[in-house]
Amino acid sequence: MEKQYDIIIIGSGLSGLICAYILSKAGYKVAVLEKNKQVGGCLQTFVRDRCIFDVGVHYIGGLGEGQALNQYFKYLGIRDTLKLQRMDMEAFDTIGFGEDDTVYKMAQGHERFVDSLAQQFPKEHLAIKNYCKAIQDICQKFPLYFLDIHSSYPSDLSHLAINAKDKIASFSSNPTLQAVLGGNNILYAGRDSATPFHLHAMVLNSYIESAWRCIDGGSQIARLLVKQIRKEGGVIFKQKEVDQFIFDGNIIKSVLLDTGETLNCKQVISSAHPSQLSRFVRQDRGHLRKAYLNRINNTQATPAVFSAHYTLKPNTVPYINRNYYHHKTKEVWNAIENNSKDWPSTYLALTPITSKSPTHADSFAAMCYMDYKEVQRWENTFNTVSQETSRGASYEAFKEEKASILLEEVYKQFPQLKGNVTNTHASTPLSFRDYIGCPTGSFYGFERNYQDPMRTALAVQTRIPNLRLTGQNINMHGILGVTVSAVLACIGLVERKKLLTDIVSAT
Numbered sequence: 001m002e003k004q005y006d007i008i009i010i011g012s013g014l015s016g017l018i019c020a021y022i023l024s025k026a027g028y029k030v031a032v033l034e035k036n037k038q039v040g041g042c043l044q045t046f047v048r049d050r051c052i053f054d055v056g057v058h059y060i061g062g063l064g065e066g067q068a069l070n071q072y073f074k075y076l077g078i079r080d081t082l083k084l085q086r087m088d089m090e091a092f093d094t095i096g097f098g099e100d101d102t103v104y105k106m107a108q109g110h111e112r113f114v115d116s117l118a119q120q121f122p123k124e125h126l127a128i129k130n131y132c133k134a135i136q137d138i139c140q141k142f143p144l145y146f147l148d149i150h151s152s153y154p155s156d157l158s159h160l161a162i163n164a165k166d167k168i169a170s171f172s173s174n175p176t177l178q179a180v181l182g183g184n185n186i187l188y189a190g191r192d193s194a195t196p197f198h199l200h201a202m203v204l205n206s207y208i209e210s211a212w213r214c215i216d217g218g219s220q221i222a223r224l225l226v227k228q229i230r231k232e233g234g235v236i237f238k239q240k241e242v243d244q245f246i247f248d249g250n251i252i253k254s255v256l257l258d259t260g261e262t263l264n265c266k267q268v269i270s271s272a273h274p275s276q277l278s279r280f281v282r283q284d285r286g287h288l289r290k291a292y293l294n295r296i297n298n299t300q301a302t303p304a305v306f307s308a309h310y311t312l313k314p315n316t317v318p319y320i321n322r323n324y325y326h327h328k329t330k331e332v333w334n335a336i337e338n339n340s341k342d343w344p345s346t347y348l349a350l351t352p353i354t355s356k357s358p359t360h361a362d363s364f365a366a367m368c369y370m371d372y373k374e375v376q377r378w379e380n381t382f383n384t385v386s387q388e389t390s391r392g393a394s395y396e397a398f399k400e401e402k403a404s405i406l407l408e409e410v411y412k413q414f415p416q417l418k419g420n421v422t423n424t425h426a427s428t429p430l431s432f433r434d435y436i437g438c439p440t441g442s443f444y445g446f447e448r449n450y451q452d453p454m455r456t457a458l459a460v461q462t463r464i465p466n467l468r469l470t471g472q473n474i475n476m477h478g479i480l481g482v483t484v485s486a487v488l489a490c491i492g493l494v495e496r497k498k499l500l501t502d503i504v505s506a507t
């Protein structure tokens, strides 16, 4: 392991890897330091009973020809090698409520989305059309989402202060249509009192453009990027957890790893959860303002999740090329609050796609919110590279019980699973805390709030001249969101115009 780098990147999640690629390609000597055994952060997969399970990426939007993420991935040199399955054009997402058998469909392509939903809400054609136009319009305020390299971010920020639920209700007074349009809000941890309309719009719009599953899991994105980084001369070290910064004046001169090793660098980019900044500067807190660290540590996090992966008897359950979101009631914007009374108040269910069979699923995944308090009694147990303690039999029993409650709910909509589930593997908020490194297992990092949009808007550049931040907490979560955050983190270290021109002209 060499000891001197131009740029050290903390974390090998998607944002860290993209920064490493851009900066290695620009001629910098770059090292990525990852605390886990596997690279990828939320892109990690795990294998149980010969089935591949995704930790954090179930489907991706905007990968069609001419769409923004597609172009970013071409620039990264990974678009053509990704193994993808386009989801059902008529319904990438389906949404259902309570015991009602009606399934509402979200189709790909804006026109198809409007026409298909209008078949289910015949009196609401205009409302759905207006809604669709509004989400496209607000997305235009964020030029890098469209790779519009000539426009800059608007100085008037009023578009950040629009409530998603109210805005959706402004198009139609039909409560079912309102609930359908917000029905896949697990995608952005939607909450009545917080979620801004632009967040809803950017997530939905990218899937309406086009929706894709990764065949055999999302970790392929990380693996392909690692190859690309290595080709450009960058290096990636696994099981290297950054513990502290060592300063020379106000500049970071090296990072100290938990193994005791130090690596010297000219610049650091951190994609770790920003709460780790308090740890990194703990010997020399003056480098970051107390108010800044307090703001980070007190910002409301998005909730945590419980994920259950059920393995299936071979060739018994057909692969379903759509996702299904279920809500016990149409109060979709209160799902997080309602969860504590009636768990799981809402869930997402899907069949991952494997190269083993194009027709049948080898597993079934279900995901729902879980209050961190439910697992707090085991919070002093860890499953990390540097610390591994058993969470004990009571934790295993808890997981089993929750996975079976969730499965009973899922059976109501997917009776074909009955008798075909062979095994269950569950992850709790503690698994996410340990694998991804976010406090309380929050799955999308900071919660964005339309009432105070600037509170969670952390700038890329910190007060420490050679420390930048990237990742889902800086810009926005999701594959497209963190891709944009990586580009933003690199601008300045590479020339903006050249970088953006290279991206838009990549073939």
Ligand SMILES: Cc1cc2nc3c(=O)[nH]c(=O)nc-3n(C[C@H](O)[C@H](O)[C@H](O)COP(=O)(O)OP(=O)(O)OC[C@H]3O[C@@H](n4cnc5c(N)ncnc54)[C@H](O)[C@@H]3O)c2cc1C
Binding pocket: 010, 011, 012, 013, 014, 015, 016, 033, 034, 035, 036, 039, 040, 041, 042, 043, 055, 056, 057, 058, 059, 060, 061, 240, 241, 242, 243, 271, 272, 273, 276, 305, 432, 435, 436, 437, 442, 443, 444, 470, 471, 472, 473, 476, 477, 478, 479, 480, 482
């Ligand atoms: C359950 C779940 C489902 C999701 N589903 C989707 C989806 O279907 N589609 C979609 O687009 N997005 C989805 N997302 C969101 C998306 O996966 C994330 O927003 C994105 O991958 C985050 O990337 P990142 O680069 O910000 O950081 P992360 O992926 O969080 O990576 C940060 C990395 O930093 C490492 N690290 C932390 N601290 C240190 C340290 N001190 N030293 C060294 N390394 C450190 C971590 O181990 C981790 O590898 C989902 C997320 C979750 C959790």
